[in-house]
Amino acid sequence: MLLFTGFAGGLAVGCGFVAFLSVLGIIPRLMQLTKTIKWIRLYEWAVILGAVSGGWFSLSPVYLHASHYWFIPIGLLYGIFVGMLAAALTEVLNVFPILAKRIGIDDKIVMLMMAIVLGKICGSLFHWLYFAGL
Amino acid sequence: MNKTVYVRLKHRIQAKPNERITLNKIAKIIADEALISKMGDQIIHQIQSKDKTYVVIDVINVIEKIQSIDPSLDVQPVGPTQTIVEIQNHRKKFAPVLFFLVWLLLFVGSALTIMNFHEDVSMQRMHRNLYQFFTGNKIDKPLILQIPYSIGLGLGMVLFFNHVFKKKFNEEPSPLEVEIFNYQMDLDQYIAINENKESVKNDDD
Numbered sequence: 439m440l441l442f443t444g445f446a447g448g449l450a451v452g453c454g455f456v457a458f459l460s461v462l463g464i465i466p467r468l469m470q471l472t473k474t475i476k477w478i479r480l481y482e483w484a485v486i487l488g489a490v491s492g493g494w495f496s497l498s499p500v501y502l503h504a505s506h507y508w509f510i511p512i513g514l515l516y517g518i519f520v521g522m523l524a525a526a527l528t529e530v531l532n533v534f535p536i537l538a539k540r541i542g543i544d545d546k547i548v549m550l551m552m553a554i555v556l557g558k559i560c561g562s563l564f565h566w567l568y569f570a571g572l
Numbered sequence: 573m574n575k576t577v578y579v580r581l582k583h584r585i586q587a588k589p590n591e592r593i594t595l596n597k598i599a600k601i602i603a604d605e606a607l608i609s610k611m612g613d614q615i616i617h618q619i620q621s622k623d624k625t626y627v628v629i630d631v632i633n634v635i636e637k638i639q640s641i642d643p644s645l646d647v648q649p650v651g652p653t654q655t656i657v658e659i660q661n662h663r664k665k666f667a668p669v670l671f672f673l674v675w676l677l678l679f680v681g682s683a684l685t686i687m688n689f690h691e692d693v694s695m696q697r698m699h700r701n702l703y704q705f706f707t708g709n710k711i712d713k714p715l716i717l718q719i720p721y722s723i724g725l726g727l728g729m730v731l732f733f734n735h736v737f738k739k740k741f742n743e744e745p746s747p748l749e750v751e752i753f754n755y756q757m758d759l760d761q762y763i764a765i766n767e768n769k770e771s772v773k774n775d776d777d
Contacts (some may be wrong), residue, residue: 467732467747495703501708508706509717516717517724518731524686525732529747535755537674546671547748551733553678555726561683562690562722566715569687570696 455489462526517562524558577611577638578602580651581631584760586658594615595637598629598655599776611638619659628768654764686725735743 459465465485469475528534538547580600587593594602596612603611614637617629631653638647690696703714733746745753 444729463747464732467609471731485616494706495731501704502706503708504706506703506707506709506716509714510720512706513717514724514727517721517726518728519724520721521725521728521730522732523728524689524725529751532751532755534748537751538752539755539759547752549671550675550678551729551748553675554682555729556772557679557682558729559722559726560679560684561686562725564683564697564717565687565690566722568715568716 456485459485463531464522464526467522467526468572505524521558528554575644576603576648577607578648578650579631579634579638580652581629581634581649581655583652584656584658586660587619589619589621589659591619593619593627593629593657595634598657599634603645609644611641614638614641617657619657623659625659626763626767627659629655629657630763630768654768656760656763656767699741 465478465481469478469481534547534550537550578601582600584599585593587597592615594612595614595616598616601608616634616637617627619627631649634765635647635649639645663714699714699717700710700712703717704710733748
């Protein structure tokens, strides 16, 4: 009974996760940027393996005792992924085209985008450096 | 003399107020040399102040005009069935103050949104656990993870919109450009149908 409940729960969460990723279209975007559409199967496996190992590690009390410098590349990759998620979400909501049309600044759209990017970086840094300690 | 005239309307053109729109301006015509020079200067539409921002010229008006020159001509329309004429009467000037306000809005808004998001998903606690998982030590502020994370956040967004690395990677349009194009096409489609006198019955006409 517990086995079945756990399996069903995992199935639902896994489906939701993959559906979310495919709606945002991050993987196609990365493939388009790097021109590696032929490796789509391997990318699928990267997502699956990542999700499964993340799930496993977060539930088991293992410590790796690795150097904390590993966090620099990990943090960077982590941030890029979340950044792409955020960018894709903004894009789904169609904010930019409408905004640009309304105030008539089609050519300055890169600067508006940089406002969001810088805002994200500053907000995040502020949060970790000061706000989280309050 | 060849009696066939091929007409291809342009999708969208821009015009000044009170401009006379000639056939040459809205369409590419393939026909007999003598015919082209005769037809090209024909006025299809005279822009008036009541036209406001957009005028749609339907292909049927163009055919009508051409056949009024010589009814025996065989007009073959190719491509779009209407041209959208955008009248640039009150060209919006770039307002630095407005732009700065929007910039500030986006900047502050996205900064607060990301902070909300971090709190919402308890990211601080997650980072502490992650730090403990990798190193075995417990610390309060795993900044060595969080600072690269913050930089990566911006990098990921730039990467997604493909502006900085555009020249380096490829010439494909960024999702943003595609999105703006789609939005413009939707607008054009709306205008083409709603401002077109041939497809909408207007009581005040």
